[in-house]
Amino acid sequence: MDPLIITVAPVGGEVMPDQTPYLPVTPAQLGETAREVRAAGAGIIHVHCRNDDGSNTHDVARFREAYDAIRAASDLIVQFSTGGAIGMTPAERAAPLELRPEMATLTCGTVNFGDDVFENSFPIMRGIAAAIAQHGVVPELEIFDLGHVANAKRLAAEGAIRLPAHVDFVLGVPGALEATVENLVDCVRALPPGCSWSVAGIGRMQLPLATVAIAMGGHVRVGLEDNLYYAKGRLARNEELVARVARIASELGRPVATPDEARGLLLRTATTA
Secondary structure, eight states, X not given: OOOBXXXXXXXXXXXXXXXXXXXXXXXXXXXHHHHHHHHHTOOEEEEOXXXXXXXXXXXXXXXXXXXXXXXXXXOOEEEEOSOOSTTOOXXXXXXXXXXXXXXXXXXXXXXXXXXEEEOOOHHHHHHHHHHHHXXXXXXXXXXXXXXXXXXXXXXXXXXXXXXXXXXXXXXXXXXXXXXXXXXXXXXXXXXXXXXXXXXXXXXXXXXXHHHHHHHHTOEEEESTTTOOEXXXXXXXXXXXXXXXXXXXXXXXXXXXXXXXXXXHHHHHHHHTO
C-alpha cells in the first residue's frame, strides 16, 4: 500500500468556539495547530477561516494571514475549502483561490446539511472548477452522497475537471449518506479508475471509518470540523486525532506520508489524467 496521507480539518464552518476551547479561530492559532498536527503525522491541512469572534469568513485577506501563518509553521500541503459556510455565494467561496494554495476542495453536488441546504448546482460546480483550474490549484473532489460520484463523472465528460483525481468521502452529515462501512465500500467501488481517496467520518464514526480506510488502502481525514470528541465525554485536540490515526496505521504496518511524500502521491494521481 501507499503511505497513508492524513488530512486534518481543524475548524470547519459549523463548529463554534463555545462548543470546544480547542477550536483554532485566528490565523495565529491555525499556524500553531499546523505545527502541532505536522509533528503528529498530518500531511494536509484543510482550511476554513473565521473572524476573531468565531463567525465564518471567506475574506481573502484573512485567508492570506492564515496561509502565511501555516506556511511559517509547517511544510503541510495547504488545502483551501471552497465550501465555506451555508449561505455564502459561489463568488465568496471561490475568492481565496487567488492566493493559489496547493489544493482546494470542489463539492460535487447539492446536499441537505442538517436543516439547511448546501447548494452545489452544476453551474456552481462548473464556476468553482473553472476558478480552481484558472489558478493552477489541485482539486480534491468532496463527495457527500453516492450520486456525487456520477456528478463528478459528468463534470469530467464536459471538460470541467480531469479524472482521475483525489476524492474525499464525507460520510455522516445529517441529510447525506450515512457513515457506514458498507456505504464507504460502495463509494470506493463507484470511483473512476486511478482515483485516490480519503474518508472523513462525522462524529463517532470518524475513528471506525479511519481504521477501515487504512486497511483498504485509502487515506484519512480527521479533525474538529468533523468530530469534537476523542472519547465519550472527552473533547479532542486536533493533534490528538491525528496522532491516534498515525498509531493505528503503525500497528497495521502502514507508514504515514510526510507532506512531500503526499505531494508525490497526489501528483501521481493528477498526472495519470
